[in-house]
Amino acid sequence: MFDTPAILIVGPAWVGDMVMAQSLFKVLKREHPGVAIDVLAPLWSDGLLRRMPEVRNPIAHSIQHGQWAWRERLQMGKQLRSHCYQQAIVLPNSWKSALIPFWANIPRRTGYRGEYRYGLLNDIRDLTKWLLPQTVEQFVALGLPPGDPRIGKQYPKPLLSPGNVELALQRLHLKRPTQPLLALCPGAEYGPAKCWPLEYYAIVAKQKIADGWEVWIFGSDKDAAIGKRIATLVNGDQNEGSTAETSCVNLCGQTTLPEAVDLMSLATTIVTNDSGLMHVAAALDKPLIALYGSSDPRKTPPLKSDAQILHLGLNCSPCFQRTCPLKHLKCLREIRPERVLEKI
Numbered sequence: 001m002f003d004t005p006a007i008l009i010v011g012p013a014w015v016g017d018m019v020m021a022q023s024l025f026k027v028l029k030r031e032h033p034g035v036a037i038d039v040l041a042p043l044w045s046d047g048l049l050r051r052m053p054e055v056r057n058p059i060a061h062s063i064q065h066g067q068w069a070w071r072e073r074l075q076m077g078k079q080l081r082s083h084c085y086q087q088a089i090v091l092p093n094s095w096k097s098a099l100i101p102f103w104a105n106i107p108r109r110t111g112y113r114g115e116y117r118y119g120l121l122n123d124i125r126d127l128t129k130w131l132l133p134q135t136v137e138q139f140v141a142l143g144l145p146p147g148d149p150r151i152g153k154q155y156p157k158p159l160l161s162p163g164n165v166e167l168a169l170q171r172l173h174l175k176r177p178t179q180p181l182l183a184l185c186p187g188a189e190y191g192p193a194k195c196w197p198l199e200y201y202a203i204v205a206k207q208k209i210a211d212g213w214e215v216w217i218f219g220s221d222k223d224a225a226i227g228k229r230i231a232t233l234v235n236g237d238q239n240e241g242s243t244a245e246t247s248c249v250n251l252c253g254q255t256t257l258p259e260a261v262d263l264m265s266l267a268t269t270i271v272t273n274d275s276g277l278m279h280v281a282a283a284l285d286k287p288l289i290a291l292y293g294s295s296d297p298r299k300t301p302p303l304k305s306d307a308q309i310l311h312l313g314l315n316c317s318p319c320f321q322r323t324c325p326l327k328h329l330k331c332l333r334e335i336r337p338e339r340v341l342e343k344i
Contacts, residue, residue, distance in 0.1 A: 004036045008106060010090040010097050011041030013065045015276025018045050019283050020136040021091060022158035025054035027143040047258025051160045077103025089142050110142055135300050157303045158283035162265040163258060172254060180213045183264050185272035186230060187223030191322025193294035194273050196332050198226050202233035203337040204271060209247045218260050218277055219252035227252030269344050278302055289343045293332035294319050308343045310335050
C-alpha cells in the first residue's frame with residue numbers, strides 16, 4: 001500500500017491558503033512524476049481537498065487553530081510512521097505545525113525558518129518576502145530545490161474539479177439556473193475591514209435581477225446574518241404573490257464548503273470580497289470581480305489572469321486590520337456599486 005513515493009503536506013488553516021496550496025501540489029507532481037501527495041489539514045478542508053485531483057488522501061484533524069493539543073499531535077505522528085513518507089512540507093510557520101512530521105519520523109522536513117523550529121525541521125528555508133511577495137509563490141518555492149532559478153517565476157494555477165452538482169441542488173431544494181447566475185460572496189473570515197458594504201451588494205443584486213439574472217449568496221454560517229439582510233433588501237419590496245420572491249437566494253450557512261464549490265461552478269459571474277471563496281471562484285475559472293479593502297492584491301490576488309480587481313489604493317490601505325482603524329472604511333465604501341455593475 002505504501003510502496004509509492006509519498007510526500008506529506010501540512011496544510012494551512014484558511015480556505016484561501018488551502019486553495020493556493022494546490023499550486024504547490026501541481027509543482028510536486030510535475031517535479032516528481034508518480035509521487036503521492038497526502039495533506040494533513042483541518043477537518044473542514046476534507047471536501048475541498050477531494051476536489052483537487054493531485055491529492056491522494058486528505059488526512060483530517062480536529063486541532064483548532066492555535067491549539068497546543070500535544071497528545072493528539074503525538075498520536076497522529078506515531079500513526080503516520082507506517083506511511084513511510086520521504087518528505088514533509090510544512091506550510092504554516094508556527095512551531096506547533098512542525099511537531100507531527102517530526103514525531104512521524106519523516107526523514108526530510110521542509111519549511112520556512114520561524115518560531116525556533118530548528119530540529120523539528122531539517123530542510124529550513126529562508127523566506128525573502130520582497131523576492132516572493134505572494135503567498136502562492138512562497139508555497140511553490142518549497143516544492144523546488146533551494147536556489148532553483150524557477151523560484152518566483154510562473155507557477156501552475158489552482159483548478160478545482162467540482163463534484164456532483166445535482167446532489168447539492170437536490171439537498172438544498174434548488175433548481176438549476178435557467179438564467180444567468182450572479183454569485184455574491186459578501187463575507188470574509190478575517191473581519192469586516194475586508195467586507196464591501198452589504199447595501200452595495202443588494203444594489204448590484206437588484207439591478208441584475210431586473211436584467212433577468214438570478215442571484216445566489218454564498219458564505220459560511222458566520223455570514224448568515226449578512227446574507228439574510230442582503231436577501232431581505234433585495235426581495236423585501238417585491239409585491240405579495242410575486243413569482244420572483246426567490247430571485248435572490250441566501251445560501252450562507254446552508255451549504256457545506258464542498259457544496260459551495262460545486263454550486264459556484266454554475267455561476268455566470270462572481271462578485272466577492274478578498275476571502276476564501278474568492279480563491280475558490282478563481283480556481284473554478286469563473287468570471288470574477290474581487291473587491292479589496294484592508295488587504296493587498298499584490299500579496300494574495302485571485303489566481304486567475306483575467307480576474308477583475310477593484311482596489312482604490314488609498315494612503316491608509318492596506319492596513320491589514322480586522323476592523324477599520326479610522327472608522328470610515330473608505331477603501332471599500334468608495335468603490336461604488338455602479339463600478340461593479342460596469343465590470344459585470
